[in-house]
Amino acid sequence: xxxxxxxxxxxxxxxxxxxxxxxxxxxxxxxxxxxxxxxxxxxxxxxxxxxxxxxxxxxxxxxxxxxxxxxxxxxxxxxxxxxxxxxxxxxxxxxxxxxxxxxxxxxxxxxxxxxxxxxxxxxxxxxxxxxxxxxxxxxxxxxxxxxxxxxxxxxxxxxxxxxxxxxxxxxxxxxxxxxxxxxxxxxxxxxxxxxxxxxxxxxxxxxxxxxxxxxxxxxxxxxxxxxxxxxxxxxxxxxxxxxxxxxxxxxxxxxxxxxxxxxxxxxxxxxxxxxxxxxxxxxxxxxxxxxxxxxxxxxxxxxxxxxxxxxxxxxxxxxxxxxxxxxxxxxxxxxxxxxxxxxxxxxxxxxx
Ligand code: DOR
Ligand code: ZN
Numbered sequence: 001x002x003x004x005x006x007x008x009x010x011x012x013x014x015x016x017x018x019x020x021x022x023x024x025x026x027x028x029x030x031x032x033x034x035x036x037x038x039x040x041x042x043x044x045x046x047x048x049x050x051x052x053x054x055x056x057x058x059x060x061x062x063x064x065x066x067x068x069x070x071x072x073x074x075x076x077x078x079x080x081x082x083x084x085x086x087x088x089x090x091x092x093x094x095x096x097x098x099x100x101x102x103x104x105x106x107x108x109x110x111x112x113x114x115x116x117x118x119x120x121x122x123x124x125x126x127x128x129x130x131x132x133x134x135x136x137x138x139x140x141x142x143x144x145x146x147x148x149x150x151x152x153x154x155x156x157x158x159x160x161x162x163x164x165x166x167x168x169x170x171x172x173x174x175x176x177x178x179x180x181x182x183x184x185x186x187x188x189x190x191x192x193x194x195x196x197x198x199x200x201x202x203x204x205x206x207x208x209x210x211x212x213x214x215x216x217x218x219x220x221x222x223x224x225x226x227x228x229x230x231x232x233x234x235x236x237x238x239x240x241x242x243x244x245x246x247x248x249x250x251x252x253x254x255x256x257x258x259x260x261x262x263x264x265x266x267x268x269x270x271x272x273x274x275x276x277x278x279x280x281x282x283x284x285x286x287x288x289x290x291x292x293x294x295x296x297x298x299x300x301x302x303x304x305x306x307x308x309x310x311x312x313x314x315x316x317x318x319x320x321x322x323x324x325x326x327x328x329x330x331x332x333x334x335x336x337x338x339x340x341x342x343x344x345x346x347x348x349x350x351x352x
Contacts, residue, residue, distance in 0.1 A: 006322040007352065008294055012314040013281065013301035015040040017139070017178055017203045017254030019273070020077075022046050022059070024334035027066045029259050032277040032331075034067070034075035036351055038314045041139070041254070042077045044104055045113040049082035052091060053098045056081055078309075080104050080139065084116055085123035089130035101309065102137040102176070103127075107162075109145045111228040112258065112272055117141075121166060128170050137174040137309065142185065143229050152213075155229050156184040167192070167200075176308070177202040179256045181229040183239035189250050190243060201308045203254025204244045206283035207274045207341060212237045223265045224339050227258065228272040244300055245293035252304040255280045261336035278331065278340040285320050285349035319352035 018040040020029050033040055042063070044050035050059055056079045063077045078101040081091070092103070105124075106117035118124055131138055143154040144161055167175065177189055180202045189202040207227060212234040215225045225231065243251045257280060258273025265271055276283060281301070288297045306313045324346040330337040 005294060007319055008285070008297070009317050009319050010298040011302040012038045012316045012318045013253055014038055014305050014314065015255050015257070015280070016176070016252055016305040016309075017041055017043065017205075017256045018277070019043045019045070019256070019258040020063070021259060022062065025259060025261075025336075026063065027070060028331065028333050028338075029257070029275075029277055030063070030066055030075070031070055031072070033257070033280075034070070034072045036279075036281045036318075038074065038316065039076040039078055039311075041101060042079055044080045044082040045106065045111075047113055049084075049113060049116050050080070051082045051084055051087070051116070053081070053094050053100060056095075056100055057098070078102075082106065082116065083118055083124060083127065083138070085119055087124065087127040089126040092127050092130035092136060093134060096134040096136050100136070102139050103131060104139045104141070106141045107143065107145045107158075110141050110143050114141070121162065128166075128173060132170045132173040135174060135310075137176055139176045139178050142177050142180070151230055152232060155180070155182050159184055159188050163188070171195075172197065172199060174199050174308075175201070178254060179203055179205050179208065179229060180240065180243075181208050181232050182236045186239045186243040186251075190246075190248060192250075198308060201250050201252060201304070202243070203252060203256070204240055205254065205256045205274070206276050206280055206287060207231065208237065209241050209244060209287035210237075210283060223267075223270040224274065224341065224343065226265075226270060226272055227256065227274045230272075241287060241291055245288055245291055245296045247296050247299050249299070249304040249307055251300060252308065253284065253301045254305075259333060259338055261333055262330060262339050263336060265339065274341045275338050276341045278327065279325060279342075279347050279350060281318075281320060281351060282325060282347040282349040283341065286347060289348070320349050321352045322349055324348055325350035
């Protein structure tokens with residue numbers, strides 16, 4: 001690849017961590033994602049959460065209906081179930097047979113719609129054992145929830161208090177440490193001993209590759225830069241960028257694009273989540289280019305995710321061009337609007 005390419009061709013990427021919500025807004029956000037990605041792991045934190053195979057099947061049918069209405073037949077949603085204190089081993093086995101891609105662990109109270117999440121992993125022993133037995137991945141929101149722990153430390157503390165003990169107890173369980181935000185998480189995943197097995201991965205969002213915590217406060221409070229886990233110091237951003245561009249197959253693309261209406265973000269107690277789906281690939285290309293590693297984008301975006309999930313890689317190719325794209329100030333979101341990441345600014349790369 002030329003040192004300063006003006007276009008790059010890659011196998012079509014997938015998004016291994018995505019929120020599309022439900023109802024009318026789903027149509028708007030699905031269109032943005034399906035323009036770029038072939039598949040996406042669909043997060044189950046709806047209200048009420050998607051805790052059973054039956055609920056996931058019904059959600060899948062609603063997604064297919066919206067895709068059909070949009071005339072999209074090239075996008076595959078990969079469904080997940082929300083782990084609770086009461087998830088049974090039977091439900092895990094049923095999910096495996098039904099083709100559910102993964103379970104999601106939200107520590108209760110950690111983030112948007114996580115109240116029904118797990119209060120203590122000791123309640124999940126049977127379900128975790130069943131996941132390990134059938135090879136069902138567990139996707140982890142890796143933050144402790146205790147209010148005594150500083151919000152900027154919650155991910156690092158989670159590694160010691162929850163993740164490492166979990167991996168000791170279930171050494172063969174496939175775990176994805178989702179949307180990692182710290183040097184500690186990047187190094188933990190990089191250095192984890194797995195006996196040569198494919199048992200640990202991590203997703204990284206575009207916002208955590210491009211911004212540090214100053215972005216939440218630059219010139220005033222910036223609600224559209226608030227997500228969970230929250231942006232961290234620059235040293236962490238650099239460690240994440242290093243991990244993402246290292247060609248280590250444990251690190252792959254997951255936008256965590258999390259739509260909330262403009263009104264729900266710009267308020268006294270705004271929701272957590274960045275809407276990156278509008279031009280997520282352009283954002284990732286910018287991040288990789290910033291360290292001269294555009295040649296490492298395809299592995300991260302298109303190969304390592306399916307490899308981890310034991311799914312075939314996509315075969316279709318897409319082209320990204322270095323052509324500045326203006327990002328609108330607002331986009332339609334059902335009967336409201338949404339402010340996308342980088343609203344009113346430009347992104348250097350866009351889909352051809
Ligand atoms: O910022 C976030 N938004 N982090 C999460 O973990 C959940 C997500 C959402 O669903 O809005
Ligand atoms: Zn998420």
